[in-house]
Amino acid sequence: MAGAHESPEHCQKTSKRRIEARTALIVGLMLAALSLIGWLYLTQTSHLAVTGYYIQEIEQRKARLQEENAQLEAEIAALESASRLMARAKELGFQPPERVTYVVVANYPVNEEVSGATDDQKAAVVDSAVDTSPALVRWWRGLVAQFDAWLRAQP
Amino acid sequence: MSVEVEEKHRWRLFLLSAVMIGFVLVLIGQLVRWQIVERERFLAMAAAEHQGARIVAPRRGTIVDRNGRPLAMNVVAYDVSAAPNLIADPYQAADRLWPVLNRPRDELISLLSQDVPYVPLARSVPMSVGATIGGWGLSGITVEPSPHRFYPEGSLAAHALGFVNAAGQGFYGVEGFYNDLLEGEEGVLHGEHDPWGEIIPIGESQWQPPREGRSLVLTLDRNIQFMVEQELAAAIERYQAQSGTVIVMDPNTGAILAMASYPTYNPNTYYQVEDERLFTDPAVGDHYEPGSVFKVITMAAALDAGIITPDTPFYDSGSIEVGGRVIQNWDRSGRGNVTMTDVLVFSLNTGAAHVSTSLGAERFYAYVRRFGFGLKTEVELAGEVPGVVRVPGDPEWHESDLGTNAFGQGLAVTPLQMITAVSAVANHGLLPRPYIVAQIIDQEQVISTRPYLQQAISPEVAKELTEMMVAVVERSAKLAAVPGYRIAGKTGTAQMPIPGGYDPNSTIASFVGFAPADEPRFIVLVKIVKPTVSPWGTEVAAPVFKRIAEQLFLMMNIPPDNVRQQAMVE
Numbered sequence: 001m002a003g004a005h006e007s008p009e010h011c012q013k014t015s016k017r018r019i020e021a022r023t024a025l026i027v028g029l030m031l032a033a034l035s036l037i038g039w040l041y042l043t044q045t046s047h048l049a050v051t052g053y054y055i056q057e058i059e060q061r062k063a064r065l066q067e068e069n070a071q072l073e074a075e076i077a078a079l080e081s082a083s084r085l086m087a088r089a090k091e092l093g094f095q096p097p098e099r100v101t102y103v104v105v106a107n108y109p110v111n112e113e114v115s116g117a118t119d120d121q122k123a124a125v126v127d128s129a130v131d132t133s134p135a136l137v138r139w140w141r142g143l144v145a146q147f148d149a150w151l152r153a154q155p
Numbered sequence: 156m157s158v159e160v161e162e163k164h165r166w167r168l169f170l171l172s173a174v175m176i177g178f179v180l181v182l183i184g185q186l187v188r189w190q191i192v193e194r195e196r197f198l199a200m201a202a203a204e205h206q207g208a209r210i211v212a213p214r215r216g217t218i219v220d221r222n223g224r225p226l227a228m229n230v231v232a233y234d235v236s237a238a239p240n241l242i243a244d245p246y247q248a249a250d251r252l253w254p255v256l257n258r259p260r261d262e263l264i265s266l267l268s269q270d271v272p273y274v275p276l277a278r279s280v281p282m283s284v285g286a287t288i289g290g291w292g293l294s295g296i297t298v299e300p301s302p303h304r305f306y307p308e309g310s311l312a313a314h315a316l317g318f319v320n321a322a323g324q325g326f327y328g329v330e331g332f333y334n335d336l337l338e339g340e341e342g343v344l345h346g347e348h349d350p351w352g353e354i355i356p357i358g359e360s361q362w363q364p365p366r367e368g369r370s371l372v373l374t375l376d377r378n379i380q381f382m383v384e385q386e387l388a389a390a391i392e393r394y395q396a397q398s399g400t401v402i403v404m405d406p407n408t409g410a411i412l413a414m415a416s417y418p419t420y421n422p423n424t425y426y427q428v429e430d431e432r433l434f435t436d437p438a439v440g441d442h443y444e445p446g447s448v449f450k451v452i453t454m455a456a457a458l459d460a461g462i463i464t465p466d467t468p469f470y471d472s473g474s475i476e477v478g479g480r481v482i483q484n485w486d487r488s489g490r491g492n493v494t495m496t497d498v499l500v501f502s503l504n505t506g507a508a509h510v511s512t513s514l515g516a517e518r519f520y521a522y523v524r525r526f527g528f529g530l531k532t533e534v535e536l537a538g539e540v541p542g543v544v545r546v547p548g549d550p551e552w553h554e555s556d557l558g559t560n561a562f563g564q565g566l567a568v569t570p571l572q573m574i575t576a577v578s579a580v581a582n583h584g585l586l587p588r589p590y591i592v593a594q595i596i597d598q599e600q601v602i603s604t605r606p607y608l609q610q611a612i613s614p615e616v617a618k619e620l621t622e623m624m625v626a627v628v629e630r631s632a633k634l635a636a637v638p639g640y641r642i643a644g645k646t647g648t649a650q651m652p653i654p655g656g657y658d659p660n661s662t663i664a665s666f667v668g669f670a671p672a673d674e675p676r677f678i679v680l681v682k683i684v685k686p687t688v689s690p691w692g693t694e695v696a697a698p699v700f701k702r703i704a705e706q707l708f709l710m711m712n713i714p715p716d717n718v719r720q721q722a723m724v725e
Binding site: 056067070071077080082083096097102 | 224225228229230231281282300305307308309311353355377378380381706709714715718721722
């Protein structure tokens with residue numbers, strides 16, 4: 001009944017307001033969405049820029065460290081140079097040997113050329129001759145071999 | 156009336172349309188120009204606004220010896236310069252700078268007081284000095300980092316290494332020979348740049364990385380090189396000589412173990428050298444008349460051709476005529492009936508000339524060529540010369556040359572050619588190609604040099620000649636002998652040519668020898684220029700060889716012959 005009292009102008013106005021409100025809501029939502037997108041874009045761009053400069057800074061630090069590393073390697077090489085080592089050895093009282101005596105050790109494993117062997121076999125001989133074991137193990141093996149040789153030499 | 160008005164409006168509309176159409180046509184024309192005709196130019200202009208390129212220099216390859224000891228490496232050094240017109244107080248700036256730059260204070264004040272925009276103060280100062288000066292933040296003083304070649308061993312093997320100049324270009328030695336390989340290729344980073352011109356790391360970019368320079372592993376042994384240089388410098392002083400060269404080589408492969416010349420220089424401070432001739436490596440860049448050492452080649456040729464044996468008799472009257480020229484022995488005396496071994500032992504010019512003339516010019520010079528004389532050895536060192544060998548047919552060749560060439564006169568060889576040729580005698584007649592670069596390392600790839608050998612004489616002849624050279628050391632060049640070892644060698648004393656003849660007061664004393672004679676591990680050439688204490692190779696070069704050989708036996712772990720043979724039997 002109450003509607004019966006509403007005039008057509010009033011209904012028209014109400015309907016227009018509703019449309020305006022909806023439009024405003026849509027526009028507001030769109031603005032909010034655009035703002036959000038803008039904010040996200042700016043945040044991401046700013047983050048990327050900061051990251052970029054951070055990378056640049058790290059690259060510069062890396063280059064600096066590489067320079068320092070090269071400098072240290074050069075200093076080590078200069079400290080290990082033959083002329084410096086010779087001078088240092090003389091300072092410490094070292095001098096060239098006056099006499100050298102060679103001793104022939106029976107059954108000493110000599111890395112001899114294997115006649116008729118292929119290149120790979122020769123390489124294998126060379127490889128097997130290089131003992132990469134720790135010093136203590138090598139010393140112990142040597143001792144055992146010496147003992148073995150002594151035993152075999154016994155009548 | 157209304158018809159007139161309508162007509163007027165129509166005319167105006169027509170005019171307006173025409174103007175509009177004209178405007179549109181101009182616009183279209185400009186668009187065609189921008190988008191089609193000059194598209195590339197405008198694209199480039201637009202790109203230049205926000206795109207940039209940064210050249211990335213490659214790292215120069217390093218050089219190490221056969222055991223991996225660094226001989227040439229890269230560091231960052233600093234160049235210090237000043238803009239004097241921006242310096243308010245030159246005295247104050249000089250007070251701070253002179254102790255660290257190691258330059259006189261007054262000199263700096265003078266430089267900093269000039270009315271010029273740029274003055275270099277110091278180049279290639281160490282990183283610590285550059286950092287100190289940079290930290291002060293002096294107005295008008297600039298400190299700029301620059302790549303710098305560093306030779307940690309100083310002057311060691313300077314001639315073999317060469318040097319790199321401030322622009323990064325290698326000169327002389329392996330630095331010069333392999334400059335293209337060592338320097339690498341530049342890289343480029345294309346990308347968007349910021350307002351300060353720096354490439355934005357996260358922007359769109361194209362990265363073409365630099366190709367780093369290849370590194371070299373040399374055949375040189377740092378320790379042998381050092382020992383040889385010490386001995387050479389001592390010999391120059393002992394015999395009051397002008398200069399000298401020593402080469403140590405593995406005769407079995409041609410690998411150069413040491414190559415030293417004196418006087419020398421420090422490649423770290425190459426710019427302080429006043430006489431540029433000092434940069435030339437005398438081992439490959441200077442030739443000389445070898446003298447009697449060349450008799451080894453004459454004998455090798457005659458033995459290989461089958462016209463003599465070590466015991467072939469020869470009557471030495473003290474002189475012989477070849478091509479109208481009388482050739483005499485070094486002591487102007489004759490030794491009567493001798494053998495070919497005696498010719499070598501007593502270094503008889505007459506005997507050598509007799510052999511070369513018996514051989515004939517064609518065969519003699521064919522053997523000379525076969526041993527590599529008159530040709531570059533192709534060793535990987537800049538500035539190598541081929542030497543001078545005149546052959547029949549050359550306008551300057553004379554018949555008497557056949558006689559004088561037989562004992563090393565009238566031809567010129569480099570020390571490297573000479574030692575390489577004698578290496579063939581030590582190496583079963585196989586002539587090696589000398590080399591100084593054992594490996595070229597290109598990132599993960601390693602290219603190794605394979606020894607190249609060429610048969611110059613038969614193995615039997617090489618063995619016979621070795622015995623003749625052993626007799627030389629045992630019977631005449633006794634100052635080269637090392638007790639316990641059989642050494643094969645030959646001395647040489649060559650007069651130095653001057654315009655119109657030979658200098659009567661100057662000689663080049665030399666010795667070439669290898670050991671152990673039955674199983675050579677090394678060959679050494681000693682060349683001493685203008686010794687004043689004694690002119691003779693026997694008295695000057697042979698003792699130097701002995702000192703070097705004694706140390707090589709230790710360094711290369713070569714026991715005396717009897718110990719070695721005993722070990723082989725057991």
